[in-house]
Amino acid sequence: MLYAIVEGVKESASPTSKGQCPFCESEMVPKCGDFKSWHWAHKRVVSCDAWYKPETEWHRRWKNVFGIKNCEVILIRAGQKHIADIQTIHGRIIELQNSPINLETIESREKFYGSNMIWIINGIHFIENFITYPTQGTEFDTYTPEFEKFAKMHGFTPKYRMLGEENRERFKWKRPKQVWGHAKAQVYIDFGNEFLFFIIQGLGTSNGTGANISKKQFIIEHGGDESLVSTVINIK
Numbered sequence: 001m002l003y004a005i006v007e008g009v010k011e012s013a014s015p016t017s018k019g020q021c022p023f024c025e026s027e028m029v030p031k032c033g034d035f036k037s038w039h040w041a042h043k044r045v046v047s048c049d050a051w052y053k054p055e056t057e058w059h060r061r062w063k064n065v066f067g068i069k070n071c072e073v074i075l076i077r078a079g080q081k082h083i084a085d086i087q088t089i090h091g092r093i094i095e096l097q098n099s100p101i102n103l104e105t106i107e108s109r110e111k112f113y114g115s116n117m118i119w120i121i122n123g124i125h126f127i128e129n130f131i132t133y134p135t136q137g138t139e140f141d142t143y144t145p146e147f148e149k150f151a152k153m154h155g156f157t158p159k160y161r162m163l164g165e166e167n168r169e170r171f172k173w174k175r176p177k178q179v180w181g182h183a184k185a186q187v188y189i190d191f192g193n194e195f196l197f198f199i200i201q202g203l204g205t206s207n208g209t210g211a212n213i214s215k216k217q218f219i220i221e222h223g224g225d226e227s228l229v230s231t232v233i234n235i236k
């Protein structure tokens with residue numbers, strides 16, 4: 001985890017500090033090496049959040065973009081308690097998924113966090129099976145004031161793309177992770193570059209459409225620190 005409770009206050013790890021897990025209150029030790037983001041680990045194996053999964057540098061970098069207040073947020077709903085990876089300033093939950101997932105996990109997370117959640121999947125593990133290419137042909141008109149006038153003059157209604165559709169792409173997914181077809185929340189796939197691939201249609205199948213959304217745009221939209229965008233690109 002990125003944060004522990006040090007003398008009653010949520011704090012990041014530093015070499016000599018001692019902390020407590022904000023969830024299970026057991027002792028945590030700082031891990032402050034040269035290569036990975038500084039973080040905390042439980043000193044002993046304890047039963048912490050049953051949903052807790054081993055964290056990678058990928059998790060830590062994404063969490064860090066949203067800052068101390070907005071990541072590792074403990075939520076209690078309907079008698080259940082869990083730590084959300086990120087709760088944005090707008091109250092949206094972002095769950096970071098690095099490892100394979102099963103249906104039960106997808107459903108339980110979506111039930112607990114509600115429809116107002118987003119999945120970011122680390123796609124680096126299946127990048128070689130996933131190709132994207134621009135949508136063929138143009139069934140849409142390109143907006144210009146002149147064209148708008150022309151259409152009016154000739155009595156037809158132009159068909160424009162909705163905002164954000166200009167970067168729409170098709171994808172082909174070899175050996176798709178079919179379980180994701182059950183996800184109801186929005187899904188973005190992180191292939192390590194400067195974009196997140198937002199799935200519009202066909203998630204979990206071998207063909208579909210999506211759109212490249214720049215990580216910077218995503219971070220701004222969800223209230224993260226855009227100056228940290230480079231830390232979530234090409235994570236080693």
Ligand SMILES: [Zn+2]
Nearest residue numbers: 021023024048
């Ligand atoms: Zn714990």
